[in-house]
Amino acid sequence: MSLDKIALELGYTDASHFTRAYLEWTGLTPSQWRRNVHLR
Incomplete structure (x- = not known):
């Protein structure tokens, strides 16, 4: 699912707001998290 769709x-209101909030919660951006999951 795209970040835009997840954010909505x-x-x-948009993916950038979600990305900032996610970064505050987890210390990673959603893209960084996705890369880490795929590397396992």
Whole structure:
């Protein structure tokens, strides 16, 4: 699922707002998290 679609589903106005919030919560951007999951 695209970050835009995830952000909208969670009530964010756009992916950048979601990305900033996700970074604050986890210390990673959603893209960094996805890369880490695929490397396992």
